[in-house]
Amino acid sequence: MNFEEHAAKPLLLGAGIAVPPGELVASAEAAGDVARRLGPVVVKAQVPAGKRGKAGGIRPAASPSEARLAAGEILGMRIAGHVVERVLVEGQCRIAHEYYAAVLNDPATKGPLVLFSAQGGMDVEALAADAPDALHRAAVDIRVGFDEAMGRDLLRDVAQASSRDELTALLSRLYTVYRENDAELLEVNPLALTQEGTLVALDCKLVVDDSALTRRPALAELGVPDALTELEARAKAAGLKYIELDGDVGVLANGAGLTMTTMDVVQHHGGRPANFMEIGGDAYTLAKPALELVLANPRVKSLVVNFCGAFARTDVMVEGVIGALRELKPTTPVFFSVHGTGEAEAVAALRSSLGIEPFDTMDEAVVAAINAARRGP
Amino acid sequence: MIGRAPDRVLVQGITGRQGSFWTERMQAYGTRVVAGVNPKKAGTEHCGVPVCASAHEAMKTVGFDWSVLFIPPLATRDAALDAIEAGARGLVILTEHIPVQDVMYVLAAAKAGGTRVVGPNTAGLVTPGECFLGFMPAFNHSIFRPGRIGVISRSGSLGTLICLNLVQAGFGESAFIGIGGDPILGTTTRDALEALDREKSTDAVVIVGEIGGAMEEEAAEYAAGMGKPVVAFIAGGASPPGKRMGHAGAIVMGGKGSYASKRAALEKAGTRVIDTPSDVGAAVRDALAG
Numbered sequence: 001m002n003f004e005e006h007a008a009k010p011l012l013l014g015a016g017i018a019v020p021p022g023e024l025v026a027s028a029e030a031a032g033d034v035a036r037r038l039g040p041v042v043v044k045a046q047v048p049a050g051k052r053g054k055a056g057g058i059r060p061a062a063s064p065s066e067a068r069l070a071a072g073e074i075l076g077m078r079i080a081g082h083v084v085e086r087v088l089v090e091g092q093c094r095i096a097h098e099y100y101a102a103v104l105n106d107p108a109t110k111g112p113l114v115l116f117s118a119q120g121g122m123d124v125e126a127l128a129a130d131a132p133d134a135l136h137r138a139a140v141d142i143r144v145g146f147d148e149a150m151g152r153d154l155l156r157d158v159a160q161a162s163s164r165d166e167l168t169a170l171l172s173r174l175y176t177v178y179r180e181n182d183a184e185l186l187e188v189n190p191l192a193l194t195q196e197g198t199l200v201a202l203d204c205k206l207v208v209d210d211s212a213l214t215r216r217p218a219l220a221e222l223g224v225p226d227a228l229t230e231l232e233a234r235a236k237a238a239g240l241k242y243i244e245l246d247g248d249v250g251v252l253a254n255g256a257g258l259t260m261t262t263m264d265v266v267q268h269h270g271g272r273p274a275n276f277m278e279i280g281g282d283a284y285t286l287a288k289p290a291l292e293l294v295l296a297n298p299r300v301k302s303l304v305v306n307f308c309g310a311f312a313r314t315d316v317m318v319e320g321v322i323g324a325l326r327e328l329k330p331t332t333p334v335f336f337s338v339h340g341t342g343e344a345e346a347v348a349a350l351r352s353s354l355g356i357e358p359f360d361t362m363d364e365a366v367v368a369a370i371n372a373a374r375r376g377p
Numbered sequence: 378m379i380g381r382a383p384d385r386v387l388v389q390g391i392t393g394r395q396g397s398f399w400t401e402r403m404q405a406y407g408t409r410v411v412a413g414v415n416p417k418k419a420g421t422e423h424c425g426v427p428v429c430a431s432a433h434e435a436m437k438t439v440g441f442d443w444s445v446l447f448i449p450p451l452a453t454r455d456a457a458l459d460a461i462e463a464g465a466r467g468l469v470i471l472t473e474h475i476p477v478q479d480v481m482y483v484l485a486a487a488k489a490g491g492t493r494v495v496g497p498n499t500a501g502l503v504t505p506g507e508c509f510l511g512f513m514p515a516f517n518h519s520i521f522r523p524g525r526i527g528v529i530s531r532s533g534s535l536g537t538l539i540c541l542n543l544v545q546a547g548f549g550e551s552a553f554i555g556i557g558g559d560p561i562l563g564t565t566t567r568d569a570l571e572a573l574d575r576e577k578s579t580d581a582v583v584i585v586g587e588i589g590g591a592m593e594e595e596a597a598e599y600a601a602g603m604g605k606p607v608v609a610f611i612a613g614g615a616s617p618p619g620k621r622m623g624h625a626g627a628i629v630m631g632g633k634g635s636y637a638s639k640r641a642a643l644e645k646a647g648t649r650v651i652d653t654p655s656d657v658g659a660a661v662r663d664a665l666a667g
Contacts, residue, residue, distance in 0.1 A: 105477050105478070105481065110484045112481065141485050142485055143486060209476055209478065211450065211474040211475060214450075215476070241623045243622070245617065254534050255534025256534075256558055256587075256622055256624040256627055257530070257531060257536070257587055257623075257627075258534035258612075259622075260612040260613045260615070260627065261535050261538070263615040263616065265654075266615065267614065267615040268653055276620075276623065308535070308538040308541065309534075310500050310514055310536075312534070339520075339538065340520060340538075341514040343519075362538070362653075362655065
């Protein structure tokens, strides 16, 4: 789950990392009011996407009238597909230097990785490409945590010796925020050293592990929910993983790998998949609501049902599909490929209940579905 | 990471619905299940084996090599640590949706303790004719038969389909290694590939990968120097970028983890990459013929 800057910064503040004073507002007038109180400000678009500055979504304003003007222009902008509905109006800092700091889950070391660069402000991919030697990494044993020796190593390029202790403390706090919120990524960029000699997190990017949200319900309330279509939202509420695509061959399969593959095979044979719909794992009894949702997409002209049972039993899934087909009586033609656990019972049920013979291979079922979609109703 | 018939197996979460169902099937297949764990039912018997309060107790009283975990996501970390500290040789973690920081904690402890972890979010391991650990349909002879092809898969359902196609083409499997669909795994594609390369009963390896992460690219580096042929299928070529395709690990982010990158790396390493699982039998036959 992604967190916008205004939702992430209070977590830093709570751990003792300074952030600029600011307020979240939804109108140009309110932005002007904040600037009247804070003096010179920065007006920042709040969307769950990076590169807001390049898109024109971050602007300094020296006066309340400038802040009003900037907010008026930023509100309603579209950045990376998101319409800006709110801006964060923050007091400006007098910046002496900009650093980069982050903590993330690293598949290579299978643990937390703390990143630091004395050259902050730019985007980290560009930094890694342009100045790889300037980006330092520390792999953390999550059982032990971040320690001072790691801090010293990460901070070896920092010219201002006076700020090293504070930076070490800040990295340690950042690591705590990462751990206590089950972050996948927590990034502060830029991390400013002000002319007054204090460290201030000017921006913050936070992505929290979706699997951890069940144990952090209060945190889940603060994040940005995924942008879902109406059908996707209904599927999510029913506990199903469904992604709407723009093709016309509906897909219902069990397991993420097999579902992706069914889409791939549709594409391989010249068709276009209409969706991802997975009913594997614990959802294998949900064949009926899954089928209803796939068929509710008006673009779907035919449907391929591809089950290969391992944990999921194909007889249970097929039973659900048969029930749904009897109830919905769709005109959409359905093509089956069924293998694995429960196969014999599943095939027998399809024959006796629907008079349908499943195809021997997934490819045959897919090709039949593509041809049916081309023929139309 | 290949289960063998004499290996003693503990089932943590044995009394649950899935734990019971799959323990019975493992036993029927020949897996040597020696004990189970459920602290609330310690001292009783379930599926014909003693139920212990902890993996520690199971190690002390009966001893075990592998533990298979049928444990809910938020309880898995502590259960896995129990088994690691008890001295398990290997763990098969089936659970999906374990918080990633918990997984990292378990893997750090496992590394320190010398325990092999397979998973999380895997359907498990099958050694046809010997044993299986997890929830794979090992007992279905149209899917698993003793043979000489090693299969590595991030997905249970797709791995099952690949095995079915291999058997239909007249092959059998020396081992099926389900590595799991999570972004951070105890056993990577490359780890499994190295194990199957060392395995004398394996003539060729099929890698069943998917979009997301860099495991297929890492495996390709190793495959380039292998004597045994490798065939691969990568799922997710038709999936849109930026979306998590069911598995937590199956997501293309900022151009990383793409189908094109994986396919190119594998092909550069001399691996045959097939377009549909139905082609796996023919591709393995061609590869073995040189």
